[in-house]
Amino acid sequence: MKFGTILLYGIVLGLILVLPAYFQYQFMFMTYGVEWHIGFIALLFLVIGVWVGNQLWANRKLESAQNTPIVRSGNPGAPGLSQREFEVLCGIAEGLSNQEIASKMHVSLNTVKTHVANLYDKLDVKRRTQAVQVAKTLGLLS
Amino acid sequence: MKFGTILLYGIVLGLILVLPAYFQYQFMFMTYGVEWHIGFIALLFLVIGVWVGNQLWANRKLESAQNTPIVRSGNPGAPGLSQREFEVLCGIAEGLSNQEIASKMHVSLNTVKTHVANLYDKLDVKRRTQAVQVAKTLGLLS
DNA sequence: CACGGGCTCACCCAAAAGCATGAATTTGTC
DNA sequence: GACAAATTCATGCTTTTGGGTGAGCCCGTG
Incomplete structure (x- = not known):
């Protein structure tokens, strides 16, 4: 103001x-x-x-x-997401569940959870919908 | 109210x-x-x-x-969302939790859950991230 | 080689989300 | 006024997410 x-x-x-x-x-x-x-x-x-x-x-x-x-x-790529973290983020943005992302990436559900947690930490969010919203405003997702 | x-x-x-x-x-x-x-x-x-x-x-x-x-x-594809349903959809797209949406709209958590459920039914989705994704492709959200 | 970062997975616990069902109230329309 | 749609709220239950912790593996760098 x-x-x-x-x-x-x-x-x-x-x-x-x-x-x-x-x-x-x-x-x-x-x-x-x-x-x-x-x-x-x-x-x-x-x-x-x-x-x-x-x-x-x-x-x-x-x-x-x-x-x-x-x-x-x-900020183009400021948060410094790793490859896998970004793949998980894409899955989240597509509306997939953690289990579906795990199947798609051929890893366990627990692994996806870990990536998701690190992702939230880097994006400074607490929910997946928020992660998508923030990622789009950061230009990480179209 | x-x-x-x-x-x-x-x-x-x-x-x-x-x-x-x-x-x-x-x-x-x-x-x-x-x-x-x-x-x-x-x-x-x-x-x-x-x-x-x-x-x-x-x-x-x-x-x-x-x-x-x-x-x-x-309203192109006409999923026929009501006013309140659309409001909760916006809240979801902003990354808010159901509780936060409830506080913002001055209704109970249960009410928001009901709206969310009806919303998913109309959009034919099963998760909130999916709802956002579908709503955007339908042109309901920018 | 030691160290850090990334990737993988597991376990436990708590919170949030989702599903089904029923019901009261309000609102708009015929 | 009657009726349908929308809105509101509740209860019980299951599934999904999220948080925290620990641990083994691989790879590049100092």
């Missing part, structure tokens, strides 16, 4: 905080009592919080969307 | 509104003065607002973020 945006938010929030504290003292505070005043402040800031939350989230979403292509162009 | 969730939110908000109004009068109010009290309430509800906003809009965010592909594809 840009610094100017943060500053803008800060100014808006500050104004909204200060203005009521300045004005309400003379009207609502004395007229309706402190309970209503506090309730008003609470409701006001609840709404502001919702708004701010949405603003923050929108920015985060934009950033993540922009990040994806950057990573792709920067 | 189910009724229980709304009720829960209401109770939490009500408690947070009432409790300070009850306790602070005896401590902070007298100790630090009304300005600090109001500031505290404002900050508290600002945070609550951010949280509530994220909870309320998370669903809509997911839909809007993932609606683009289905519009783009225009």
